[in-house]
Amino acid sequence: MEFMPQMQMHQPTSVEDAVSLHGAAPDGRYLAGGSDLLVNIRRGIEQPDSLVYVNNIPEMRAITETSDQITIGGAVTLRELSGNSAVAEHFAAVAQAAGEVAGPSHREYGTVGGNLCLDTRCVFYNQSEWWRAANNYCLKYRGEICHVAPGGKKCFAAFSGDVAPALLLFDAEVEIAGPDGRRRMPLADLYRNDGMDHLTLRPGELLVAIHVAKLTTSISSAPIASAYAKSRIRGSIDFPLAGVAVAMAVAGGKITDLRIALTGVSPLPFLAKGMDDFIGREGDETCLEEIRDKIRTQAKAMKTTTTPPHYRRRVAGALAQKLAASIF
Amino acid sequence: MKTVLSLSVNGTTRDDVIPDNMLLVDYLRENIGLTGTKVGCDGGECGACTVLINDRPRHSCLTLAVTCQGARIETVDGLSRDNRLSALQRGFDEKLGAQCGFCTPGMIMASEALLRANPKPDEAAIRNALAANICRCTGYVKIIEAVQFAAEIANEIADEALAS
Ligand SMILES: Cc1cc2nc3c(=O)[nH]c(=O)nc-3n(C[C@H](O)[C@H](O)[C@H](O)COP(=O)(O)OP(=O)(O)OC[C@H]3O[C@@H](n4cnc5c(N)ncnc54)[C@H](O)[C@@H]3O)c2cc1C
Ligand code: SF4
Ligand code: FES
Numbered sequence: 330m331e332f333m334p335q336m337q338m339h340q341p342t343s344v345e346d347a348v349s350l351h352g353a354a355p356d357g358r359y360l361a362g363g364s365d366l367l368v369n370i371r372r373g374i375e376q377p378d379s380l381v382y383v384n385n386i387p388e389m390r391a392i393t394e395t396s397d398q399i400t401i402g403g404a405v406t407l408r409e410l411s412g413n414s415a416v417a418e419h420f421a422a423v424a425q426a427a428g429e430v431a432g433p434s435h436r437e438y439g440t441v442g443g444n445l446c447l448d449t450r451c452v453f454y455n456q457s458e459w460w461r462a463a464n465n466y467c468l469k470y471r472g473e474i475c476h477v478a479p480g481g482k483k484c485f486a487a488f489s490g491d492v493a494p495a496l497l498l499f500d501a502e503v504e505i506a507g508p509d510g511r512r513r514m515p516l517a518d519l520y521r522n523d524g525m526d527h528l529t530l531r532p533g534e535l536l537v538a539i540h541v542a543k544l545t546t547s548i549s550s551a552p553i554a555s556a557y558a559k560s561r562i563r564g565s566i567d568f569p570l571a572g573v574a575v576a577m578a579v580a581g582g583k584i585t586d587l588r589i590a591l592t593g594v595s596p597l598p599f600l601a602k603g604m605d606d607f608i609g610r611e612g613d614e615t616c617l618e619e620i621r622d623k624i625r626t627q628a629k630a631m632k633t634t635t636t637p638p639h640y641r642r643r644v645a646g647a648l649a650q651k652l653a654a655s656i657f
Numbered sequence: 658m659k660t661v662l663s664l665s666v667n668g669t670t671r672d673d674v675i676p677d678n679m680l681l682v683d684y685l686r687e688n689i690g691l692t693g694t695k696v697g698c699d700g701g702e703c704g705a706c707t708v709l710i711n712d713r714p715r716h717s718c719l720t721l722a723v724t725c726q727g728a729r730i731e732t733v734d735g736l737s738r739d740n741r742l743s744a745l746q747r748g749f750d751e752k753l754g755a756q757c758g759f760c761t762p763g764m765i766m767a768s769e770a771l772l773r774a775n776p777k778p779d780e781a782a783i784r785n786a787l788a789a790n791i792c793r794c795t796g797y798v799k800i801i802e803a804v805q806f807a808a809e810i811a812n813e814i815a816d817e818a819l820a821s
């Protein structure tokens with residue numbers, strides 16, 4: 330067994346208790362499925378002195394649907410999310426992305442909250458203690474330089490959660506509980522472009538739920554079509570080299586709505602810019618190629634995986650093109 | 658930082674005082690001596706440590722034992738009945754689904770979860786259910802045949818059990 334630090338475990342059954350237990354132990358962490366956090370603890374990247382387990386909090390375990398929105402509890406598992414029929418109907422890309430995370434056993438206990446709050450990843454960081462020590466560590470943890478961009482002081486570790494880009498398509502909001510009470514903010518505001526500090530959560534804040542309004546196309550009341558696809562080394566289990574979520578509506582052969590969001594190519598998941606330029610266009614080959622090129626230039630992958638950055642940029646563009654073509 | 662853990666392991670109810678930082682796999686192997694469950698990686702990569710918690714597969718190497726309060730845990734050690742191998746154990750034996758055997762406990766437990774939820778899986782369902790389990794020896798073909806064989810003989814085994 331690797332080094333497991335001494336840790337005190339708390340298992341609260343309400344959000345308020347979870348927040349106050351965390352508040353009393355500032356070096357603690359929230360633990361959901363543990364499929365990211367426990368790996369990092371075992372590798373010595375994280376060394377919390379206490380854990381606040383959130384999976385026994387009923388409020389965080391439910392998916393609820395009303396006429397105009399769906400609320401997804403932060404501790405809902407990826408299997409539950411990918412298998413939920415209301416989510417699949419209104420937010421197809423979200424259900425697909427949840428079903429593409431890791432392998433089937435991980436999705437049994439990995440949660441959507443843990444997926445959105447996933448640490449950023451880099452080939453120089455997600456390694457054992459001896460590997461990192463032999464490499465003199467790196468800027469993100471314990472080291473002096475970044476091995477990806479040695480001249481600078483910025484970390485480019487990539488946010489690699491699959492579900493975030495799919496939720497960004499629908500302007501999802503996250504409900505956060507912390508020492509000062511509850512607040513809501515757009516999911517996009519949960520992230521910042523810094524691989525060392527990519528979450529805007531304040532100390533002790535807990536992601537309680539995700540609220541997503543049902544979107545309809547601008548011309549009918551049908552749910553807007555959406556899809557998610559990722560490129561990965563092994564089709565069965567790996568993190569995305571690039572992940573692309575597309576939502577699109579077409580009327581009379583012309584695009585009326587287009588949104589594309591990316592993951593795996595930078596320290597934060599983000600909505601691609603300039604997609605409104607395609608409104609009114611016919612989905613011909615030229616249009617699809619322009620979509621591809623516009624995504625490729627925004628997928629600024631760095632050398633944070635064993636796969637070269639230029640491949641990840643190209644594959645991001647190609648996935649966007651393929652998904653857009655499939656919705657047409 | 659110690660907790661009394663009450664749970665059921667392979668049908669036996671237990672109460673143990675364990676440290677909060679103990680992984681389920683270490684609890685099973687070191688405290689109880691159930692060494693059937695294997696550790697093949699430093700966390701979440703290989704599936705060798707897969708056990709069932711309340712009938713669903715889970716990596717015991719990424720599960721803290723104290724979070725299993727009241728749970729029903731099953732490991733490969735508990736599958737045989739009255740010295741008779743389970744359908745999956747027979748499948749892996751007869752169809753040569755195991756070579757070095759290190760991945761086998763995890764393969765069998767992940768397959769066990771599949772067959773409980775879906776007694777007649779097609780090949781795609783088997784491949785999907787085993788996607789988080791890595792085998793460095795067999796090339797997977799024999800493993801899939803083993804699970805298919807187990808699905809076929811499962812009824813037979815249930816009848817034998819009733820008759821005896
Ligand atoms: C082999 C392997 C392959 C993987 N492949 C993928 C993949 O392809 N795609 C992918 O997206 N992920 C992948 N993962 C990572 C992980 O399994 C998933 O991202 C999972 O959704 C994480 O959820 P969790 O509940 O296990 O998180 P945890 O490990 O419990 O937590 C992760 C982080 O989020 C924090 N956290 C958890 N819940 C909350 C909350 N409610 N509020 C605030 N903070 C919280 C924790 O403190 C921790 O920092 C993989 C993991 C492994 C081991
Ligand atoms: S991008 Fe640089 S600083 Fe960040 S984890 Fe990788 S090597 Fe470390
Ligand atoms: S030992 Fe648990 S997944 Fe490898």
Ligand code: FES
Pocket residue numbers: 754755756757758759760761791792793794795
């Ligand atoms: S039989 Fe050797 S790893 Fe699978």
